[in-house]
Amino acid sequence: MITTVPDYFNDFHCLAGSCPDTCCGQWEIVVDEAAERRYRAVPGELGQRIRAALTSMDGETCMALQGGRCPLLTPAGLCPIVTELGEDFLSETCHTHPRFTEVYGGLRETMLSVSCPEAARLLLTREAPLTFVTTRDDTPPEPTDLDADLFSLVDHSRAAAMALLQDRSRPLSDRLALVLELGARLEPMIDGLRWAAAHRLTDRYGLPSYRQKRLSYLRRRRSGGSPEALMRLLSSLEQLSPDAAARYAAMTRPDLTRDAVALEQFAVYYLFRWWRKASCNGYLYRQAAALTAAVLAVSALTPACGTVVEAARFFSKEVEHSEENRAAFLRAMDESDFTAAALLAQLEVPHAI
Numbered sequence: 001m002i003t004t005v006p007d008y009f010n011d012f013h014c015l016a017g018s019c020p021d022t023c024c025g026q027w028e029i030v031v032d033e034a035a036e037r038r039y040r041a042v043p044g045e046l047g048q049r050i051r052a053a054l055t056s057m058d059g060e061t062c063m064a065l066q067g068g069r070c071p072l073l074t075p076a077g078l079c080p081i082v083t084e085l086g087e088d089f090l091s092e093t094c095h096t097h098p099r100f101t102e103v104y105g106g107l108r109e110t111m112l113s114v115s116c117p118e119a120a121r122l123l124l125t126r127e128a129p130l131t132f133v134t135t136r137d138d139t140p141p142e143p144t145d146l147d148a149d150l151f152s153l154v155d156h157s158r159a160a161a162m163a164l165l166q167d168r169s170r171p172l173s174d175r176l177a178l179v180l181e182l183g184a185r186l187e188p189m190i191d192g193l194r195w196a197a198a199h200r201l202t203d204r205y206g207l208p209s210y211r212q213k214r215l216s217y218l219r220r221r222r223s224g225g226s227p228e229a230l231m232r233l234l235s236s237l238e239q240l241s242p243d244a245a246a247r248y249a250a251m252t253r254p255d256l257t258r259d260a261v262a263l264e265q266f267a268v269y270y271l272f273r274w275w276r277k278a279s280c281n282g283y284l285y286r287q288a289a290a291l292t293a294a295v296l297a298v299s300a301l302t303p304a305c306g307t308v309v310e311a312a313r314f315f316s317k318e319v320e321h322s323e324e325n326r327a328a329f330l331r332a333m334d335e336s337d338f339t340a341a342a343l344l345a346q347l348e349v350p351h352a353i
Helices: 033-040 044-053 080-085 092-096 117-124 148-165 172-191 195-204 208-221 228-236 244-249 260-280 284-305 308-320 323-332 340-346
Strands: 002-006 029-031 054-057 060-063 099-104 107-112 132-136
Touching: 029 033, 029 092, 033 044, 033 054, 044 054, 044 080, 092 099, 099 260, 107 117, 107 260, 117 260, 117 308, 148 172, 148 195, 148 260, 148 284, 172 195, 172 208, 172 260, 172 284, 172 340, 208 340, 228 244, 228 284, 228 323, 244 284, 244 308, 260 284, 260 308, 284 308, 284 323, 284 340, 308 323
Parallel strands: 002 107
Antiparallel strands: 002 132, 029 060, 054 060, 099 107
């Protein structure tokens, strides 16, 4: 098995009781079957508290929240399962969060969700471009029915998109425009099974002269716009935070020149976490559009959230941590408000060309 993680992965350590926004709140914590068996066998007063907190929701066992928090948390914000029984006693959800892992046959990719304050700090306050670390072990690949041609193209295009996003010789709005166009141009080729042509096109986006040619074309279609479409989309989702409606209402016009490095890091994070999903269905434009829309949303939310770090955390909690919201966000990329032309119009042309 080949495992890939971001370069700051081993620097992450849970802040526990000092965390400003505990992950043990705002969403129900799913308890896997093995953990449930362990929890139901815990003796004494702690065991009674654990069993009293367990509830069934949509066919799954969860920890029922009280006042928006896990009922087991101490006043100091510590988990008694960890302090009394050890971290290995936790459920899979609690043990792995904020780590999210995807497996594609012989490839395992793990990312730290930016909903976590410490993970967000490590990613979004750094200056150096994000890199990834790959290791190998003897774990056998998992069975997969992924189409080899599609997977190869998605892998190739993700590498090309990452190079585009990290090209700091160009403004971030230019980089996003190129990634968006790449996804829009590749999807019809996927539909037509034109694999060789799609790989050739992907390679062209690595050529500085070709990038400049495409930007000259794309800049005529860009002006920068209001966040109204994004506001409508985000407001239509299930709101998981008590201040979500107020923050959406206060969204401002995106400014990609503000916090450009942090927004680049967020874009690369989003690319790494979600782009490969297109290898399951071929919907590459959806991923490119969702990435662009997500960066625009974080920028538009920053004034209401106070900092770009908080805006990225808020977006992740509201969209990435709800399967229903994430699916609705992706589906919206097929609507008229989020066509390539509509999103390009949201990307302001930099003053210095």
